[in-house]
Amino acid sequence: MELRGACIFGQSGGPTSVINASAYGVFKAALESGSITRVLGAAHGIKGVLNDRLYDIAQEDLKELELLKNTPSSALGSCRYKLKDASVDDTDYKRILEIFKKYDVRYFFYNGGNDSMDTCNKISKYMQSVGYECRVMGVPKTIDNxxxxxxxxxxxxSAAKYIATSCMEIYQDAYVYDTGAVTIVECMGRNAGWLTAAASLATMQGAGPDLIYLPEVAFDLEKFMADVERIWKEKGNCFVAISEGILDKDGVFIAEYGQKDVKADAFGHKQMGGAAAYLAQAVKERLGAKTRAIEFSLLQRCGAHLASKTDVEExxxxxxxxxxxAIAGETDKMVAIERAEGEGYKPQVKLVPLTATANTEHKFPVEWITEDGAGIKEAFAAYAMPLIQGEPDYAWENGLPRFAKLKKVLVKE
Amino acid sequence: MELRGACIFGQSGGPTSVINASAYGVFKAALESGSITRVLGAAHGIKGVLNDRLYDIAQEDLKELELLKNTPSSALGSCRYKLKDASVDDTDYKRILEIFKKYDVRYFFYNGGNDSMDTCNKISKYMQSVGYECRVMGVPKTIDNxxxxxxxxxxxxSAAKYIATSCMEIYQDAYVYDTGAVTIVECMGRNAGWLTAAASLATMQGAGPDLIYLPEVAFDLEKFMADVERIWKEKGNCFVAISEGILDKDGVFIAEYGQKDVKADAFGHKQMGGAAAYLAQAVKERLGAKTRAIEFSLLQRCGAHLASKTDVEExxxxxxxxxxxAIAGETDKMVAIERAEGEGYKPQVKLVPLTATANTEHKFPVEWITEDGAGIKEAFAAYAMPLIQGEPDYAWENGLPRFAKLKKVLVKE
Structure with missing residues (x-):
């Protein structure tokens, strides 16, 4: 049954190279739809709804909206804002309902990862509980996979392509002297090792890390030292990839070994970083080797010049x-990708209940980690290689990126 | 007058994205030359000559040699080996002469920066002093400019394009939350600020650092704090670029403020790094701001996917x-680039005596730094923009880089 009204789209959580490509997908479809009467973009995710800061997307040039496909990060601004349970405190929900009514919002699209799907799910359930008709859909986004x-x-x-390519380039550089070195790269991924595993794609090209450690396996400093020493003695060099979130059997982050007062964010997450630096120093002291720690830092999630075209399109x-x-009547779901059966990579859409996705983490399969806990099996490459194919149609202007320039006109009632 | 004989080409010093493009240029011209009877590549620069480890380049596939144009780092291996003055100890020189005679080497091409031109100059002068006819030419290479x-x-x-593009991408990411942050990026450049200045090209696109500090101006921690605080209060965010080699008026590296035992290499250089981390921590303590330090590390010199096409070609x-x-009779010189007079960017070749280039540093012009010491004037952009133009014909294979695969067949006499 047709539901007419405005839509709000919001971006939430950490940036990626392609979150704006999803924004483009939403905006284009919504602007072309007969049912959606007005397309609004929330400034800084749900905060933009709470603060009544909504951009009128119809005011934007179509050419600039198209440039969103290759503009990294969140063009509308993002947030890390946790909604309380409505049963505990429904202040925010009442405010969101007020704004929805003010602009006759009947469609709400929220783009993000686990925490954002939690937000999306809570709003969906609240609107159901108060009988306000609004179709709520989650759009998945996270480099962490x-x-x-x-x-x-x-x-x-895109993040996987960035990491694999960068590892291959670093490999060229790290092995250039005959004096040897131990190089340790640190990838994002607080609890899941997907991104760090992408370093193995470089190894399969003969130019990647010798050792790879994910947070799914308890990290043992002594075993790590023995692994590095063995490779170092064998090859005169050693290239290691670790996840920022590796932790020991007692649940202590390796990053915390060298850093005491790490603060947690609103979701109880601690800002990581520093594990590679700690390990590089430890290896230097133990082996006397020249060491270098490299954090891929923000560029692995915003280096859109190295995005995967497949990822941008998806x-x-x-x-x-x-x-x-949503226009067809769906609500309370997240759009998701599944692989069609048969030969080759054929992605297709499926819908997943928001309740199922919110706050459930999809960890890296332990059966894809080698028995010694320091490598990745080829089954992962079969999974990941289709996802890094193709180079993006990055817009260059005078030797530098040309990102989308949005006017961001605040909507009036 | 024609001089017939073999040539040796060596790569020396820190990698860049395009040092192999120079190798390709040398190899192609040498292989096509009637005067050069054999083309040899030295394994790990001058060390390969001393150790008699020379590759026979004629054994390589032409297709693979062409791929060198977009393969970062030094495909033959590099070194940081300082030749003693021949007047103090001529052991190395005698050995080099022995190898030159062994293979009838009449052409020596050495690709590197300041220290490598010192090596090249010393060899040239020694060969002259002993009356061994050999034409010696330096080929310039350094990200430091x-x-x-x-x-x-x-x-x-290429390194400048990497830094400017990455700054623009980081800008998108760093400003995504409305909670504000201070982001400090650290660029290479031990004594010269050229690379760090490239961050200003992003600023001129409206998406770069607010503050830029080069080693050419004495760094004052208190002034820096005041600069950051001013921007932070004004914008709620602050983006800073620093050179790894910034140092205070007493000549103490800021990186050393937080790190005591920095060791020097064979040329007396200290391995830098850590200045951004130190400053980020200091800002966090002073302003209570969320801070992030990002080192561009090796990728700024080996991220060939983001090379400048102009640079690759040059x-x-x-x-x-x-x-x-050299074939035309020149020796004891380095090839260099000068700009032809008139409108537009028209590079042309000139030859510079090796004596003049060896160990002389070309610093960033102080008149291109703003009066407050925390910014770069537009005169630099006029200089640098032509150098970052064009994207390279990077060879992708199945979503990942396809680098040159050399056989590296050691030559027999």
Whole structure:
């Protein structure tokens, strides 16, 4: 049954290279839809709804909206804002309802990872509980690839391509002297090792890490030292990839070994970083080797010049499919990707209940980790290689990136 | 007068994205030359000569040699080996002469920066002193752009493009939350600020650092704090670029503020790093701001996927010109680039005496630094923009880089 009204789209959580491609997918489909009467973009995710800061997307140039496909990060601004349970405190929900009524919002699209799907789910359930008709759809996004219910997550393929390519380039550099060195790269991934595993794609090309450690296996400093020493003695060099979130059997982050007062964010997450630096120093002291720690830091999630074209296209597609499904009557779901059976990579859309995705982490399969806990099996490459294919149509202007320039006109009632 | 004989080409010093493009230029011109009877590549620069480890380049596939143009780092291996003055100890020189005689080497091409030109110069002068006829030519290479006698140095344009593009991408990411953050990026450049200045190209696109500090101006921690605090209060965010080599008025590296036992290499250089981390911590304590330190680390010099096409082409061209000049009778010189007068960017070759280039550093012009010491004037952009133009013909294979695969067949007499 047709539901007419405005839509709000919001971006939430950590940036990726392709979150704006999903925004483009949502905007294009929504602007072209007869049912959606007005397309609004929330400034800084749900905070923009709470603060009544909504952009009128119809005011934007179509050419600039198209440039969103290759503009990294969140063009509308993002947030890390945790909604309380409505049963505990429904202040925020009442405010969101007020804004929805003010603009006759009947479609709500929220783009993010685990925490954002939690937000999306809570809003969906609240609107149901108060009988306000609004179709709520989640659009998946996270470089971490740890979102439950989808084969993979837009954002992951690009970050994986960044990591694999960068490892191959660093390999060229790290082995250039005959004096040897131990190089340790640190990848993002607080609890799930998907991104760090992408370093193994470089290894399969003969130019990647010798050792790879994910948070799914308890990290043992003594075993690590023995692994490094063995490779070092064998090859005169050693290249290691670790996840920022590796932790020992007692649950202590290796990053915390060298750093005492790590603060937690609103979701109880601690800001990681520093594990590679700690380990590089430890190896230097033990082996006397020249060591170098490299954190891929923000560029692994915002280096859009090295995005995967497959990922960019899938991100835009997921956005469009969320709109299409909502117009067709779906609600309370997240759009997701599954692989069609048969030969070759054929992605197809499926819808997953928001309740199922919210706050459920999809960890890296332990059966894809080698028995010694320091490598990745080829089954992962079969999974990941299709996701890093193709180079993006990055817009260069005078030797530098040309990102989308949005006017961001605040909507009036 | 024609001089017939073999040539040796060696790569020396820190990697760049385009040093192999120069190798390609040398190899192609040398292989096509009637005067050069055999083309040899030294394994790990001058060490390969001393150790009699020389590759027979004629054994390589031409297709693989072409791939060198977009393969970062030094495909033959590099070294940081300092030749003693021949007047103090001529052991190495005698050995080099022995190898030159063994293979009838009449052409020696050495690709590197300041220290490598010192090596090249010493060998040239020694061969003259003993009356061994050999034409010696330097081929410039350094991301630092601090080589004397050339308008700019192959390697710089690509590293500058990497830094400017990455700054623009990080800008998108760093400003995504409305909670604010201070982001500090650290660029290479031990004594010269050229690379760090490249961050200003992003600023001129409206998406770069607010503050830029080069080693050419004495760094004052209190002034820095005041600068950051001012921007932070004004914008709620602050983006800073620093050179790894910034140092205070007493000549103490800021990186050393937080790190005591920094060791020096064979040339007396200290391995830098850590200045951004130190400053980020200091800002966090002072302002209570969320801070993030990002080191561009190795990728700024080996991220060939983000090389400048202009730079790749000039690097290959310099290699070819060195061969051409030597065959025409030149020796004891470095090939260099100068800009032709008139409108537009028109690079042309010039030859510079090796004596003049060796160990002379070309610093960033202080008149291009703003009066407050925390910014770069537009005159630099006029200089640098032509050097970052164009994207390279990077070879992708199945979603990942396809680098040159050399056979590296050791030559027999």
């Amino acid at each position: 740890d979102l439950y219910g989808t084969d993979h997550c837009p954002g992951f393929g 991100a835009a597609w997921m956005g469009a499919e969320a709109v299409k499904a | 601090d080589l004397y006698g050339t308008d700019h140095c192959p390697g710089f344009g 690097a290959a061209w310099m290699g070819a010109e060195a061969v051409k000049a």
